[in-house]
Amino acid sequence: MAVCVAVIAKENYPLYIRSTPTENELKFHYMVHTSLDVVDEKVSAMGKALVDQRELYLGLLYPTEDYKVYGYVTNSKVKFVMVVDSSNTALRDNEIRSMFRKLHNSYTDVMCNPFYNPGDRIQSRAFDTMVTSMMIQVC
Amino acid sequence: TARIAPGTATAAAGSVADLLRASQLPPETLHQIRELCGAKRVGYFGPTQFYIALKLIAAAQSGLPVRIESIKCELPLPRFVMSKNDGEMRFGNPAELHGAKVQVPYLTTEKNSFKRMDDEDKQETQSPTMSPLASPPSSPPHYQRVPLSHGYSKLRSGTEQMHPAPYEARQPLVQSEGPSSGGPGTKPLRHQASLIRSFSVERELQDSNSSYPDEPWRITEEQREYYVNQFLSLQPDPSSFISGSVAKNFFTKSKLSIPELSYIWELSDVDCDGALTLSEFCAAFHLIVARKNGYPLPESLPPTLQPEYLQAAFPKPKRECALFDSYSESLPTNQQPRDLNWMEKTSVKDMADFPVPTQDVTDDDKQASKSTINEALPKDMSEDPATPKDSNSLKARPRSRSYSSTSIEEAMKRGEDPPTPPPRPQKTHSRASSLDLNKVFQPSVPATKSGLLPPPPALPPRPCPSQSEQASEAEVLPQLSRAPSQAAEGSPAKKDIPYSQPPSKPIRRKFRPENQATENQESSTTVSGPASVATVKPHPTVQKQSSKQKKAIQTAIRKNKEANAVLARLNSELQQQLKEVHQERIALENQLEQLRPVTVL
Numbered sequence: 001m002a003v004c005v006a007v008i009a010k011e012n013y014p015l016y017i018r019s020t021p022t023e024n025e026l027k028f029h030y031m032v033h034t035s036l037d038v039v040d041e042k043v044s045a046m047g048k049a050l051v052d053q054r055e056l057y058l059g060l061l062y063p064t065e066d067y068k069v070y071g072y073v074t075n076s077k078v079k080f081v082m083v084v085d086s087s088n089t090a091l092r093d094n095e096i097r098s099m100f101r102k103l104h105n106s107y108t109d110v111m112c113n114p115f116y117n118p119g120d121r122i123q124s125r126a127f128d129t130m131v132t133s134m135m136i137q138v139c
Numbered sequence: 140t141a142r143i144a145p146g147t148a149t150a151a152a153g154s155v156a157d158l159l160r161a162s163q164l165p166p167e168t169l170h171q172i173r174e175l176c177g178a179k180r181v182g183y184f185g186p187t188q189f190y191i192a193l194k195l196i197a198a199a200q201s202g203l204p205v206r207i208e209s210i211k212c213e214l215p216l217p218r219f220v221m222s223k224n225d226g227e228m229r230f231g232n233p234a235e236l237h238g239a240k241v242q243v244p245y246l247t248t249e250k251n252s253f254k255r256m257d258d259e260d261k262q263e264t265q266s267p268t269m270s271p272l273a274s275p276p277s278s279p280p281h282y283q284r285v286p287l288s289h290g291y292s293k294l295r296s297g298t299e300q301m302h303p304a305p306y307e308a309r310q311p312l313v314q315s316e317g318p319s320s321g322g323p324g325t326k327p328l329r330h331q332a333s334l335i336r337s338f339s340v341e342r343e344l345q346d347s348n349s350s351y352p353d354e355p356w357r358i359t360e361e362q363r364e365y366y367v368n369q370f371l372s373l374q375p376d377p378s379s380f381i382s383g384s385v386a387k388n389f390f391t392k393s394k395l396s397i398p399e400l401s402y403i404w405e406l407s408d409v410d411c412d413g414a415l416t417l418s419e420f421c422a423a424f425h426l427i428v429a430r431k432n433g434y435p436l437p438e439s440l441p442p443t444l445q446p447e448y449l450q451a452a453f454p455k456p457k458r459e460c461a462l463f464d465s466y467s468e469s470l471p472t473n474q475q476p477r478d479l480n481w482m483e484k485t486s487v488k489d490m491a492d493f494p495v496p497t498q499d500v501t502d503d504d505k506q507a508s509k510s511t512i513n514e515a516l517p518k519d520m521s522e523d524p525a526t527p528k529d530s531n532s533l534k535a536r537p538r539s540r541s542y543s544s545t546s547i548e549e550a551m552k553r554g555e556d557p558p559t560p561p562p563r564p565q566k567t568h569s570r571a572s573s574l575d576l577n578k579v580f581q582p583s584v585p586a587t588k589s590g591l592l593p594p595p596p597a598l599p600p601r602p603c604p605s606q607s608e609q610a611s612e613a614e615v616l617p618q619l620s621r622a623p624s625q626a627a628e629g630s631p632a633k634k635d636i637p638y639s640q641p642p643s644k645p646i647r648r649k650f651r652p653e654n655q656a657t658e659n660q661e662s663s664t665t666v667s668g669p670a671s672v673a674t675v676k677p678h679p680t681v682q683k684q685s686s687k688q689k690k691a692i693q694t695a696i697r698k699n700k701e702a703n704a705v706l707a708r709l710n711s712e713l714q715q716q717l718k719e720v721h722q723e724r725i726a727l728e729n730q731l732e733q734l735r736p737v738t739v740l
Binding site (some may be wrong): 108109112113114115116123124125126 | 390
């Protein structure tokens with residue numbers, strides 16, 4: 001169960017960021033921001049082969065004492081960052097991957113909307129619904 | 140029961156309990172009914188149990204003992220009190236105990252029964268009518284009505300739109316209906332339904348845009364036709380897609396905010412492919428129309444707007460005609476005030492292109508004449524499909540044909556777009572196409588309504604005002620110390636135009652520059668100058684326009700805008716030519732100087 005989900009644009013500004021409201025959201029924003037460095041590190045380390053699904057998923061970016069941060073980058077350098085609770089030990093890598101895949105699919109649906117200009121904040125209700133389902137699902 | 144418990148074929152106990160309570164029978168009776176219908180036995184309210192329960196309710200309400208045998212005879216319809224909180228509305232019920240039927244909702248025909256299932260909650264949801272069934276496998280017409288009643292019972296138990304006032308209003312209506320309905324035959328029910336439908340149509344509480352009283356998300360036949368025409372104007376092949384960008388441009392003209400349009404797209408593009416099929420397009424269009432009429436957008440695409448539903452529903456248009464009659468009648472009356480508001484809001488210029496729909500909705504002559512124009516137009520469209528103004532005027536004309544006032548709304552929405560200046564310079568370049576349009580329009584201009592006048596006559600005067608505006612511009616230019624270029628203006632203008640025109644045009648142009656030149660010298664250019672200087676061809680059309688003040692103003696505004704755009708372009712060109720001419724002059728002077736000493740010597 002994700003505690004925070006963020007979509008970061010290519011230029012490293014957030015297109016969409018949402019956290020469970022229980023805690024100080026600013027902390028999550030900060031975590032996502034710091035994770036961007038790790039993402040860039042991983043992307044540059046990976047080289048040019050970004051077509052494979054495996055390389056889209058970056059895996060665990062870094063763990064903190066309470067949370068784990070996972071990353072995913074698309075071919076257009078749009079990054080998805082997900083923060084999950086460390087106490088959720090049942091969350092396996094496959095599940096994280098599937099969550100990112102759902103995120104990616106919803107993101108492409110948002111892109112398909114001709115009224116959406118790439119670079120705008122994502123305001124799609126369908127996207128919101130999907131993220132909500134990810135955040136409240138109890139794993 | 141499908142409504143009560145979709146997908147499970149059982150009725151939720153809660154909603155059924157509400158229904159039973161609404162029948163206002165004493166609890167023991169309800170208990171008996173429940174037992175008899177077998178719910179206790181099987182543990183749930185299946186369709187059979189539900190039918191039996193309702194029949195028993197009818198029996199109980201008519202005073203018969205609650206027995207299985209009692210439902211075998213003919214029974215009046217059961218009565219239910221409609222309220223979202225049970226017990227709210229008991230207005231005339233005690234008075235009705237002697238057998239008036241409370242509500243006959245729109246059980247018009249069996250064909251509608253299935254549509255009714257889809258109805259969302261609206262004002263009219265009142266008690267379902269249970270035609271007495273001997274047993275669940277009863278005669279087909281009754282059986283088909285049962286799903287309706289179930290649909291309504293669900294609506295009733297779960298609805299949020301119970302209005303006490305309309306209910307009261309309906310009570311006397313229904314009471315008058317009750318005695319006349321007599322037995323539970325199908326015909327009386329239909330009759331009642333049609334009567335009640337007409338009553339409900341008259342009621343103010345109804346949203347004017349709903350086809351039946353309770354469904355704003357249903358597309359009427361006229362609307363559908365209109366949407367299809369719009370689709371075809373964007374994409375001639377009805378079985379292919381409209382791309383996202385095309386649709387975006389089209390829907391943006393509706394002047395809804397981008398987030399709302401984005402949301403409407405999200406709702407209607409079911410397969411999320413970035414393109415709209417005909418059904419998706421109709422759904423999106425309908426949502427836009429509804430939104431413009433003030434309806435909040437739904438959370439999810441209503442079932443009547445689903446592409447499958449739309450594709451299935453509209454191969455059979457005739458069945459819905461009876462219903463739409465009442466709708467279309469109620470629509471114009473309700474829409475007219477709104478249209479007037481919009482007319483006030485939208486600029487006069489907008490009306491230039493689309494005055495006809497607002498004024499001429501019911502005018503057959505204009506429609507006929509417009510239809511001829513419509514026929515002529517597609518040919519022109521094929522010649523110059525890229526011109527936005529033409530496309531807009533094309534939209535105006537099919538729109539004017541439709542009776543539904545959504546056409547008026549669309550006209551209002553799209554009225555903002557055509558007069559934009561940017562397309563104009565293209566027209567001045569592509570004289571050929573504009574010429575053709577002129578040729579098409581002008582013969583029909585006398586025959587058509589005024590609304591069609593503005594677009595065609597605007598085209599011919601354009602070159603003229605541009606020429607004459609050049610003259611006015613020439614006046615400005617001297618102030619900028621370009622007086623000597625005035626003479627050059629006429630010739631470059633003459634040169635420019637013939638390049639892009641068929642041979643006939645340059646001849647005319649030559650006349651104009653001559654006029655312009657004389658005017659320049661006279662320096663008598665004014666805005667009315669174009670009118671006076673205008674050649675014979677645009678002149679009659681200008682006269683026609685002047686007969687209608689509004690149109691005249693609109694055309695004048697348009698002319699000015701066009702002229703501005705044209706002038707901006709011409710200005711840059713002329714400046715270049717000016718430089719060239721200066722250089723020539725300098726060269727000539729140099730030559731002269733060189734030659735003079737020789738001759739002197």
